[in-house]
Amino acid sequence: MQNAVKLDLESIIDASPVSRFQISIMALCGLVAMLDGCDTQTIAFVAPAIVGSWHVAPAAFGPVFGAGLLGGLLGAIVFGITGDRFGRKPVLLGTVLLFSIGSLLTPLCDSLSSLTAARSVTGLGLGGALPCFVSLTSEYAPKRLRATLVTTMFCGFPLGAVIGGFVSAQLIPAVGWRSVFVVGGVLPLFTIPLLIAFAPESARFLELRGDRKAITRLLRRMRSEFEWSGEAPSIGHGARTPVVNLFREGRALGTVLLWITLFLSLLLTYFLVNWVPVVAGHNGLSIGSAVRAASMLNFGSIFGCIVLGRLADRVGTARVVGCGFLLGAIAIALIGRAAASGTLLGAVAFIAGFFSIGAQICTVAMCAAFYDTFSRATGIGWSMGVGRIGAIVGPVLGGVLLAAGMAPSALFLLVGATSLGAAITSFAIGRFVLRVRQPQSDGAPEYGASAAASRHAG
Template sequence: MKSAVKLDLESVIDSRRVSRFQIVIMALCALVAMMDGFDTQSIAFVAPEIVTAWRIAPSTFGPVFGSGLLGGLIGAILFGGAGDRFGRKPTLLLAVLLFSIGSLITPFAASIPSLIAVRFITGLGLGGALPSFISLTSEYAPKRARSTLVGLMFCGFPLGAVIGGFASAKLIPSFGWASVFVAGGTLPMLVMPFFMAFVPESVRFLGLKRDHAAISNVLRRMDCAGVWNGEFPKPAHQTRAPIASLFKEGRAVGTVLLWITLFLSLLMTYFLVNWIPVVARQSGLGIESAVRAVSMLNLGAFAGCMVLGWLADRFGTARVIGCAFTLGAVAIGLIGHAGGVLVLLYTSTFVAGFLSIGAQMCTVALCANFYDTFLRATGLGWSMGISRIGAIAGPVLGGMLLGAGVAPPTLFIVAGVISLGAAITVFMIGHYVLRARASLADLPSKGISNDELHRPVGY
């Protein structure tokens, strides 16, 4: 006989096993993340070929890298706010459509200024998609496994870059650099109908909108319609300026430290992704070897995200991620000493990706836990936006250093120092935020309410 006990909406999701329907939602979000990763890094895969074909200096490509990332910064902030206002699903679909169109028109660019323009448009969609697919996954995941599931979903981003790298290594010699963008724009168009058909709006977002019929339909697809008590979550303390809420109710320290960490880690990531192929070509390696070096970096990030996330659950988030950033700095420094030795280049890029970029991805996954549902897409959007400032600075910094005649070993030592900076801020998060969160664990015994206990003062 079924239990007559009814649960509130949050408890329905948090207390039950993850259903097949939820897995499908997260898998499709991971597929979008893969396409985002492919298109975000596609410009790095083809940059050496465009530099050769157009007979331009490698350092002049810095603004091209930066324009796409600037678009990503603006897109993340705009689409993040729109996701909290209009819903995760429609804003995600619009973002995917935008970066798909941007990718398809990229081959028509015939100069650096036109390439800068189309990469900016593509970047708007690429950055705009991130807050929505992270929020969707987070809000269909039970709290006990949210960080793990978001991390697994976000592994689609470097996996897409890995697949894109190996595919580009085959496409470019056979069909030219334009074929990479045709593939990157066509695949999202093919996936969008499946996403529209099988992925509903976030059930937690629907709870804030008090849409009883839509929630009942989603819970029925999750095989738990009879468990919900029909009550909606209590209205959150929203303000007319959502950005101000990121710094209220104990969020300020965590928000600032998250922004600094993501800024530094994305600066390091895009520094490596965009300049490893160029430096590899200057060392005498072919285009396939140069692209595969970036693929090894992303393959390491994919593995690192899963392993570091598992270790963080057992040995402490700040301790594991901070140590990974620290050790990753050593591996990054070794990249500059690889020269034309493929084994050393592939090994050092894989380890650097596993440690430093894997740590960066774990930080992104944890960011989803930091904000309430009413603020999650905005919080993620601003975090991704701030991180994109670092992503813009990374390629530009690399171009400036190359233009100044800095040797590859010094170039990658600089990137290693940036990884150390990210380690410091993560350790600060552990000291100033996680310790405060741990102290709240004892509050229920002191009469503190459940709502107050879960107020996001840290993670």
Template sequence: MTSGENTGVQAAIDASPMSGFQVSIVLLCAAIAMIDGFDTQAIALAAPQIAGAWKVAPAAFGNVFAAGLLGSLVGALVFGVAADRVGRKPSLLVAILLFALVSLLTPFTTSTGALAAVRFLTGIGLGGALPAIISITSEYSPTHRRATIVSLMFCGFPLGAVVGGVSAAFLIPAFGWPSLFYIGSLAPLLLLPVIALAVPESVRFLAQAGNRRAVETILRRMKALAAWDGEMRVGADEPRASIATLFAEGRALGTVILTVTFLLSLMLSYFLVNWWPLIARQAGMPMKSAVLGVAALNIGAIAGCLVIGRLADRRGPALPIGWAYALGAVAIAGIGLSAHSAPLMLTVSAVAGALSIGAQMCVVALGATFYKTALRATGVGWLMGSGRIGAILGPIFGGLLIAAGVSVPNLFLVAGAVSLACALGVFAMGWFVLRAGATAAPAIGAAAPMAGEP
């Protein structure tokens, strides 16, 4: 057995076909990601209706949006560390219960201040669920399919955003804006007992904790027990999960590169999602085309991440993800040059979503794979929290550019440059961290899972 990781359990997972039990775990994690995407889209689409009902300026909702993203940052960091210390499953259940109950309070708020407070707490729960579902999915996936499966699971987020947009189009005119949040709260409350009964603790977390009986039970349900050699890692010499450990023992460079890449990538995504409709309207597009543009970005992202994830499994993550970001930069710049034609703009938007946003979803899998089991949820939480900072900065940065009178083509040129910067970050990760880990594993140690840790 190699030092530093419970390879016996992972070897059994790798040697066995993907079971229906594992598929059900991934689908349930995807359902949580869908709820996150639904909620993100719901508040954005409900905001104009709330502003009209409360007779407040739409600009007042900037703080509301920022509060939700700030809550997600806090939740990802706090629940990420908790998931590594007490387990993925309890952390996930608490996060789901928190955002379900707090979101239910949304229709009862009567001021933007109260709404911002509710969105902050909701964001803590939503952000807190992400490290757990990403870690669980990663740790129940075979090594050779991990990038594809984690990316597939995370497709739930843009799919939830699309569902949120379609639901808002029907529910708000018929039942008012509160109906979106009643549904958004009911869904996780109904899902909570299903998660509690059907999703076990991560088998690799249990192996790390030395719980042999639980590992045997889960591997039996996975039909992988016969492939297990019985080796386990007690984990007595593992560092206690904390943010500081992400920068120790050779992990610092990889953590810094991934942190910057996540921040820039989420800044780009939220810039596109938040400002695309307004920019399209300023360019003379009808509102229908503006809404369809956001849908095209999300649908393109779903298709793109599946292809990029599969290529990442076959050829390693750096080149497919890096080139997707780089080509996505060209597509994003092309959005601004296609404003004269709605069909062309929608097509280019779908391509941009497939490449740049698809790559962003795949870089989540790269982050999950970079950190070993003992630090995975903490690492993912840190990266998702860093991404939330970018998500806050994206709309602000876009607003400053628009206020400065930057033209539509130049706006998307700047956005394309951000995608190119993400490409450089992923290429640097491949060359300076992953490649170095493959040729000098002792120097990288635990920080080189792509080379030695499954």
């Protein structure tokens, strides 16, 4: 053993089998993703009940939807940069506490203006948590399985939406819409002690900070402490990395294309999850049927992100993501024609979720792999921040177009075209960015979701 070859930290993580310790990290991050998804989309589930209780027009909910997403935009950018400066774990703890507080404030609201303010606070925490738990998962995932593991972890987001939908369908008729937010605010409070006790800081972040004792403790939990060479990467200024580094060293084109893809994909995702229940209710379906339709959308995305994520590690991320968006465009275009039948709407929504939202989740994994450790949370935060602009535009635009009298069939046809646009930019990433890059170490830019993705990205 004394003559064994010593490896750097990235090589240890990439070469070793996935340990229980790494699985526990991804499970904790998946739990936070589930809470994030549940709380992010709860407002869409309760919107029909609030519309009836407060006697407001459905179109008036456009600003409420947009306010939470605006908070998410700011949270992703600000806390993404903060995560690269101070570490993933402390920022993750703070953001979980923040969205818990915002959710608990929501039942106290009695007007659209107060509801908008509460959702802004909640969105700030929800958006800020995302780059931290995605970065943490990515940095403990072997490169050969990174797309699979990150997308599987991020399945917690749509799973949370599914669970939230079914729970909302039971709670709203029984005890009212306010109970949904009480549950959504209490659960994160119970999660914080688990994160404090069991979630580690990113080993690669600790390596950049030169904390060798902490790295040794982490590697001991992975049973790999004797394999480490003790070498640190040559880049040591991650704490002060400016945003302009996202455009340096050949990253500019990939950054721009990722931003466009996430803008379009989050526009269509948040349009669907916010307006499918409202349009279904407006077409005469019950609140339960409307919520179940939105839940099927998210349920489909759970299967989609697992299947597409696994395919991404095998045949190339950009190719798989592009095909997903392309096929999803067809299903989305059919939603408007199916909105009068609960069964048909649920089936079409499932297919749309499988392909389009499943592809959007894989885009998050591709984004995590594209950036290196010292700029990963910043890169994810800015990408998701730009994407959240699309997430704001989607619900607000839906309200404007519905108020202007646009038919649901035409509205969902327009959103289907957005999925087609995301397919085009995804194929462009594979053709003009990933194909011309070679896999590099974690101390330098990473341009694919895995070594296989870099070889077969086109």
